Amino acid sequence: EAAGAAYRFVWNLFCDWYVELLKPVFSGDDEAAMAESRATMAHVLDRIYELLHPFMPFMTEELWAQTSSWGQPRGGLLCHAEWPAPDFEDTDAAAEINWLVDLVSGIRSVRSEMNVPPAAIAPLVFVGAAAATRERAARHDPAIRRLARVGEVGFADAAPKGSAQVVLGEATACLPLGELIDLKAETARLTKELAKNADEIARIEKKLGNPQFVAKAAPEVVEAEREKQAEFEEARHRLETALARVRDAAD
Template identity: 50%
Template sequence: FDIIFFWVARMMMMGLHFMKEVPFKDVYIHALVRDASGAKMSKSKGNVLDPLTLVDKFGADALRFTLAAMAAQGRDIKLSEPRIEGYRNFGTKLWNAARFCQMNECAWWEPFDPAETKQTVNRWIVGETARTAAIVTKELEAFRFNEAANALYRFVWNVYCDWYLELVKPLLMGEDDKAKVETRRTAAWVFDRMLMLLHPFMPFMTEELWTRLSESGPKRDNMLAVQTWPVLPDALIDAHADAEIDWIIRLVSETRALRAEMNVPPAARVPLLLVGATNESAARLERYQDLIDRLARLEYSTSAEAPPTGSVTFVLDEATVALPLDGIVDFAAEVVRLGKEIARLDGEAQKIRAKLANAQFIERAPEEVVEEQRERLGDAETTSAKLSAALERLKAAT
């Protein structure tokens, strides 16, 4: 690792001396790959991770994406099998999304102009694709491979798979043929762009999916490797569609989180009331009511003047969202449960603070152990704060 710089300097001098040319314009030297605890790999220590073994176990694409996602500039890579396994799961997520597209006959036949989409959710995902393509291109040009990989991870997993495919299910199963055709083409068009952007990181899986998806759509004349890099105009970003879908995502996410905090049974359908909302927010709730009810497991959702007794609430922009849980949740038992959990977390946090305040521990403990304790403290404090907020909601509801 230490001699790579000198090898580069030697090649530069030899190129200038013998060829009268600069042998390369850019040189990228990534940080040292260490084991999970941050120690340098050594055969004598027995902590070497053999890349061939990792490829056999997790796949070449999973290992390649892991190294790219962790290659932050100026920081060594702490490689471990659980990390690689996590990115293998990302590949599985991508593969399942491709199967979803195939089963729903998603294909984009020419002519297809993403700027002409009419459905709000399709305009939103087209804009997200343009935004992600710009970010990935910018980060790759700056050699920030980890930022590019993480932007793609977020887009594929969180945006496309977790939200877009869920949001379009009613359109794909609906009776509006025009909306159905548009959604199929949009889903396939976006998936193709995902494959193009992911190809430098996961060449084998993306090439395979590129070929497979041509079975239900236009035939591919060339391999994915020779396709033009996607450059999408900012005009594809629709601010109105962004605001609409962002509102739905935040409402559903907060509702799901509140249900989990209050220990609401997963199968229980609860009402949702939007209190003090503007006309725009009330109209959004009415417009996307069926979709919101399905995603948040609601009995129904509607606007109201005031939250009923026994409701837990959270704030969404200018409005208050209320979930009436009287008869669904045992408030007294939940207050006791949350109180015990908060006390346990606060006790754990106090012990960690005492350990971190000990100068001898900071001096003698390995850096990775100290960092682990700091992360545990942060997690305990964050969870305690969330549960304390949930406890206050419960007390306010009774």
């Protein structure tokens, strides 16, 4: 469990978000911003090495030695370093970045669910956005455009026709997709996928509902069927959500 939590922090937060958000800084010409970002990244990497050391001691010890010229001076071996302890928290900054992550993640999910081509760029329209949300959108406009693959970011009193919507706090983020995908064709595709999914779930339920199968089959075979059932049920939920989005956009 601890290893999984450490993995999620390093891969899903540090690599997926922090590094991605810093790329424009390092490709720009603001030397002060680059120096600050490098120092912050070096500090975070040191804490990551300390955090991961119990799980992968040899690799982290080597990385600790190879990066000794970065960031703050080190007193010796990583195994002798103090265990990292939380000593700083900026709740306002955390709330703002969490808002950005939720927005981009929501838009990516919508694009994936609705089969929007990766190269397609749609405008992003906020409806019902408070002043704080408008300010956040303006501050993070370049990151939103790059990470969510959207074009112009604007605000309106009502959702544009043919929009997929993501609720984010008091505001609704709308993606007008009517011109990017064939809504009727996508509705037909998702309906067909749901029918196939229902057939698979019914087949597995029939098998698991057979007492002879459950009693005579190897336990790992029964467990595999239950895992497949859970996967198909999860897929059904995703398909139903996607179909609802497409139908809402078509209205």
